Amino acid sequence: xxxxxxxxxxxxxxxxxxxxxxxxxxxxxxxxxxxxxxxxxxxxxxxxxxxxxxxxxxxxxxxxxxxxxxxxxxxxxxxxxxxxxxxxxxxxxxxxxxxxxxxxxxxxxxxxxxxxxxxxxxxxxxxxxxxxxxxxxxxxxxxxxxxxxxxxxxxxxxxxxxxxxxxxxxxxxxxxxxxxxxxxxxxxxxxxxxxxxxxxxxxxxxxxxxxxxxxxxxxxxxxxx
Numbered sequence: 001x002x003x004x005x006x007x008x009x010x011x012x013x014x015x016x017x018x019x020x021x022x023x024x025x026x027x028x029x030x031x032x033x034x035x036x037x038x039x040x041x042x043x044x045x046x047x048x049x050x051x052x053x054x055x056x057x058x059x060x061x062x063x064x065x066x067x068x069x070x071x072x073x074x075x076x077x078x079x080x081x082x083x084x085x086x087x088x089x090x091x092x093x094x095x096x097x098x099x100x101x102x103x104x105x106x107x108x109x110x111x112x113x114x115x116x117x118x119x120x121x122x123x124x125x126x127x128x129x130x131x132x133x134x135x136x137x138x139x140x141x142x143x144x145x146x147x148x149x150x151x152x153x154x155x156x157x158x159x160x161x162x163x164x165x166x167x168x169x170x171x172x173x174x175x176x177x178x179x180x181x182x183x184x185x186x187x188x189x190x191x192x193x194x195x196x197x198x199x200x201x202x203x204x205x206x207x208x209x210x211x212x213x214x215x216x217x218x219x220x221x222x223x224x225x
Contacts, residue, residue, distance in 0.1 A: 032060070033053075033056075033060065033061045033062065033117050033118060034062050034063065034111065034114045034115075034117045034164065035061075035062060035063040035064075035065065035110070035111040035114070035115070035116050035117050035118070035164075036053055036061060036063070036064055036065065036116075036117060036118040036119075036120065037065045037067065037107065037116055037118070037119050037120065037157075038050055038053075038064070038065070038066050038067070038120045038122055039067050039068075039092065039094060039120065039121055039122050039123040039153070040067075040068060040094075040122045040123030040124065041066035041067060041068055041074075041077060041089075041122070042066075042068035042069075042070070042071075042073070042074035042076075042077050043074075043076075045122055045176065045224055046066070046068075046120075046122040046123070047066075047076060047077065049120060049122065050064060050066050050077065050080065050087065051080070054080065054084050054086075054087065058084070058085065058086040061086060062086060063086055063088060063110055063111055064084075064086055064087045064088065065088045065089075065090055065107060065110060065111075066081075066087060066088070066089050066090070067089070067090045067091070067092035067103075067123075068089070068091070068092065068123075069091070069092070069093045070091075071089045071090070071091050074089065077089055088110050090103065090106050090107065090110075091103075094123045094145065094149035094153060095144060095145065095149060097152060100152070100153070100156040101156075103156075104156055104157060104159075104160070107157070107160065108160065111160060113163060114163065114164065114167055115159075115160045115161060115162065115163025115164035115165075115166075115167065115171070116157060116160040116161055116163070116164055116171070117164045117170070117171055117172070118171070118172050118174065119153075119154060119157060119161065119172070119173045119174070120174045120176065121149075121150035121153060121154065121173070121174070121175045121176060122176045123145065123149065123150075124145060124146045124176065125141065125142060125145045125146060125194075126142075126194050127141055127142055127193050127194065128191065128194070129142075129191060129192045129193040129194070130191070130192070131192070134192045134193065138192075138193045139192065139193045139196070141193070142193035142194055142196070142197040143193070143196070143197045143200065145197075146194070146197035146198060146200075146201055147197045147198075147200040147201045147204060150175050150201060150204065151204050151208070154173055154208060158212075161173065161212075161215075161217050162215055162217070165215050165216035165217050166216075170216075171215075171216060171217045171218065172217070172218050172219070172220065173205075173208060173212070173217060173218070173219040173220075174219075174220055174221075174222055175201055175204070175205045175219070175220070175221045175222070176221075176222055176224055177198050177201050177202055177205070177221040177222060177223060178194075178198045178223055178224075201221065202221050205219050205220065205221040206219075206221075
């Protein structure tokens with residue numbers, strides 16, 4: 001359970017530091033980010049990510065791209081964009097795969113040929129499901145949003161991630177997972193759909209880390225707090 005949304009940003013920083021110590025990110029510095037994309041950025045953890053990146057300043061983070069399903073309803077996000085020139089808001093329903101190409105083009109118009117340095121796959125859903133009320137529909141909904149969409153969006157944006165890696169050789173895909181997806185840590189049972197979807201996301205992240213390593217793209221799964 002997340003007690004403080006700022007813990008999610010702290011977890012990301014700690015993850016980067018751990019990876020830097022293992023020479024995964026070479027000389028990657030938080031003060032040298034061309035572009036970061038945060039999905040599900042209209043509230044909760046995603047919105048807190050936006051706020052924390054804003055605090056780093058536009059000299060340190062050139063472009064912050066916040067995506068959500070209904071930007072017109074994201075009042076706090078829009079208020080932030082009015083006073084922060086480096087914050088851009090893009091419409092994205094992660095389940096609407098037919099719009100991924102359009103989203104890619106909109107994103108490219110912002111980040112340009114330097115590509116996307118950091119992709120934070122934050123958009124997710126938690127449908128509570130215990131043994132007495134679990135249904136196929138609940139399982140499928142959790143899996144699609146929490147497991148399938150991070151993979152498909154990463155695949156769609158891979159050309160932009162490769163552009164970043166080619167120019168800077170420090171590019172990251174961060175999937176927001178959860179400790180509840182740990183098999184060893186499961187001592188309470190229940191939460192079938194959410195728990196299983198995060199376990200699967202961890203496997204997706206591991207496979208991505210292997211498949212994208214040769215391109216200089218690092219992938220990590222983060223428990224936010």
